[in-house]
Structures are given as structure tokens and as C-alpha cells.
Amino acid sequence: MTPPRASGGSLRDPSPDALRRLSGAVAATDAAVTDSVPSGQEHPLPLRPELADEVPYGAPQLDVPVLLNVNENPYPPSDAVVATITRRVAEASRGLNRYPDREALGLRADLAEYLAVESGVRLAPEQVWAANGSNEIMVQVLQAFGGPGRTALSFAPTYSMYPEYARDTSTAWVAGRREDDFAIDPVEAAATIAEVRPSVVLLASPNNPTGTALPPETLDAVLAAVDTIDLGGGARPVVVVDEAYGEFRRVGVPSALELLDRHPNLAVSRTMSKAFGLAGARLGYLAASTALVDALRVVRLPYHLSAVTQATARAALEHSDELMAQVGSLRAERDATAAWLRAQRHEGRALDVAESDANFVLFGTFADRHAVWQGLLDCGVLVREVGPDGWMRVSIGTPQEMQAFRTALTEVADLDEEQQ
Numbered sequence: 001m002t003p004p005r006a007s008g009g010s011l012r013d014p015s016p017d018a019l020r021r022l023s024g025a026v027a028a029t030d031a032a033v034t035d036s037v038p039s040g041q042e043h044p045l046p047l048r049p050e051l052a053d054e055v056p057y058g059a060p061q062l063d064v065p066v067l068l069n070v071n072e073n074p075y076p077p078s079d080a081v082v083a084t085i086t087r088r089v090a091e092a093s094r095g096l097n098r099y100p101d102r103e104a105l106g107l108r109a110d111l112a113e114y115l116a117v118e119s120g121v122r123l124a125p126e127q128v129w130a131a132n133g134s135n136e137i138m139v140q141v142l143q144a145f146g147g148p149g150r151t152a153l154s155f156a157p158t159y160s161m162y163p164e165y166a167r168d169t170s171t172a173w174v175a176g177r178r179e180d181d182f183a184i185d186p187v188e189a190a191a192t193i194a195e196v197r198p199s200v201v202l203l204a205s206p207n208n209p210t211g212t213a214l215p216p217e218t219l220d221a222v223l224a225a226v227d228t229i230d231l232g233g234g235a236r237p238v239v240v241v242d243e244a245y246g247e248f249r250r251v252g253v254p255s256a257l258e259l260l261d262r263h264p265n266l267a268v269s270r271t272m273s274k275a276f277g278l279a280g281a282r283l284g285y286l287a288a289s290t291a292l293v294d295a296l297r298v299v300r301l302p303y304h305l306s307a308v309t310q311a312t313a314r315a316a317l318e319h320s321d322e323l324m325a326q327v328g329s330l331r332a333e334r335d336a337t338a339a340w341l342r343a344q345r346h347e348g349r350a351l352d353v354a355e356s357d358a359n360f361v362l363f364g365t366f367a368d369r370h371a372v373w374q375g376l377l378d379c380g381v382l383v384r385e386v387g388p389d390g391w392m393r394v395s396i397g398t399p400q401e402m403q404a405f406r407t408a409l410t411e412v413a414d415l416d417e418e419q420q
Helices: 014-037 077-092 105-119 133-145 163-166 186-196 217-228 256-262 288-297 307-315 320-342 368-378 401-414
Strands: 128-131 151-157 172-177 200-204 238-244 266-271 284-287 345-346 360-363 392-395
Touching: 014 133, 014 288, 077 307, 105 256, 105 307, 105 320, 105 345, 128 288, 133 163, 133 200, 133 238, 151 163, 151 186, 151 345, 163 172, 163 360, 172 186, 186 217, 200 217, 217 238, 217 256, 266 320, 307 320, 307 401, 320 360, 320 401, 345 368, 345 392, 368 392, 368 401
Parallel strands: 151 172, 151 200, 200 238, 238 266
Antiparallel strands: 128 284, 266 284, 360 392
């Protein structure tokens, strides 16, 4: 089995041992299925051709002391947050014999209120949509605006799931390129849009895996370019700015939410997995015009958002001030980590470190990054092989976890402190 490649040429699961385990599990499953079919009646499944030789998404899930590979918030919910979630879920549980509110209007109103405080942009609840993680949001966007004969465009390296969302919705995928500093050139972006004529443009800001935020002039250029494209009947391409890590952006870095009132074809997606520390709850949301949100309502599955998920998210939003206070400490730890990495030398040269507005830092470059990854793992620290060849990404953890990372990397990569 050949695993699909993520943006920048990296494997989604770089561990050979993990791939061998996966191949063994698949082989065992295939054998079990074959054994259950009467002899002489074995038939292959009618798998879509584009799924042949694909493997499921998966960053390594390993039991190690320091987990810094999937950009989780290292701080669990406080006792106060847990108590509110417990109470809210208990209340919702009494009605689990009934389907949940399929429009999730209470949750959407709470999310709109949170965005008004966080970004200063006030939206009606009908301009907000919620789903099971921003993954489901993105799939719904491509179900509504992509599909056969249509194209989604982004700029690599970027989030490795984007091309898979396109594949799963039978949408063509095109990846433009980023500059050496991982920025998107506004002029080149506009030219690419004119050439590709996409139905959907996906822009992560801050970008994953690089941490790069999208400057206003770049987003302005993209929005101006799509406004020159007529897809038929006057329809313009949809631009989605994925702000999964938006709360971690540095002071002065604007949110694309500020442009929603001027661009009905613009959408901004967020998640409660990162800043809110609710990765296990699976709640993503999107802000856009009511017309765009209504299109997602057409393609959503019936009762797609469980009563338990809605109750959990609303409970967490009651504690948004407390949860956002953790974001400040994670920003500080990120900046300290980036500064430390920039001061290190590997094999006679300074490490390369990408500017980050997220809760992770991309750094490199290593001639054999897998050896460095494995060495860190042997020290009990799990990071991610992702991005261009030679680069690695470390999520920001607690101060103790980041000290363990620094100690392990110094030993494994034989780092020297750069003399000032």
C-alpha cells in the first residue's frame, strides 16, 4: 500500500513501524473477510478507483510522555468547566429519546456572541453554522460548491486534508505554490485564480503546518481576483479562510471576519478543538452570509450535531474568558520556543524557523528528519514530520513539556547554542 503524500511531499504518517502495523491489520482484515465468504465466491469490493491504495488519515497515536504532534491544547478543562459541561450534558441526556435541535440555533447564537467579543464583529445567529469539527464544515462547503467538473484551489504547503476533502467530494484539486518564507504572493495568487477558475479557494490562516498568517493585502488580492470570475449566472467562487488557529494570532494580526460584511462569497471557519481545548468534543463552526450558510444547511445530514455535542460546546462558551486566558500563556511559550530554536545551530548552520501565529512551530532543516523524529520519540517526545522535506513541526505544550522537547532535541540533533 502506498500512503498518500501530504503537502510539501511529506507522508501523513511517517513512521515505517506504524505503516507496517497498518498493513498487517489490513491484511488480517482482508484474510478474515475472505475466510467468511464461501470458497469460490470471493469478489473484490467496488471501490472507487481514486481510493485504490489509499490509507486512512492518521498522525501517529503513540503512548509517550510528551505528545506534541497534533496541535492539541495541553491544558485539560478546569474543574469549573467540567462541572458546567457535566450539568449541561445531564440536562440534555434527559431528552436523548428525541432528536436534537437540527438547526442548533442556541449554539449558533452563543458562537455569534463569542465572535463579537473575540473579534469585534457582530453577526446574526443565522450567519453562523456548526458541525462535527471543521473537517465536516469543509466537506459540507465542497459538497455545496464543489463536485464533479469543479475545482478547489489552495497553496502548498498547507493542511494535508484539503486535497482529501476534494477527493471525497469528487472535486478536482489544484495546489498553487507558496514562497520560500511560506507566504502567498498576491500577484501570483491572482494569476493562479484567473488560470484555474476554481469554485472554491481554501486558505488556512494561520496556515498549517507553517503557522503563517495571511496578510490583509493577500486576502484582498484573492477576493478581488475571484470577483472577476463568472462561474455561470453571475456566480463567483467561494473563498474559505480556515482560522482553526485564529485565537493564537499575534496582536495586530486581523481576522478575515472583519471582511464578511463586504464579501457575500467569503466564509471563515473556526474550531473549538484548539484554543478552547475541546478536541475530543469535535465542534467546528463557520461564519458567512446567510445565503452561504443556507447552502450548507441543504447538504448537511439530518440531525448532524448531537444534543450532547451542542450541550458541551455551549457549556464551554460560558467559560470563554477563562479558556482564552490559557491562549496568552501558549502564545508566550510559542514565541519562547521559536526564539530558542533560532538560537540553535545544527551541523554548523542556524536552524530555519518559520514565523508562527499558531500553537505550533515549524523548524528545520535536517538532512534526515526521520532520524531526528525517531530520536525524539526514543526520548519520549512525539512531534510531527510534516511540511517540506527536512522540516518538522512541534506543537506547543506546557512549560515542562517544552523543556523536555528542548533537552531531547539538543541531544538528538547535536545542537549548539549560537554565540551572540
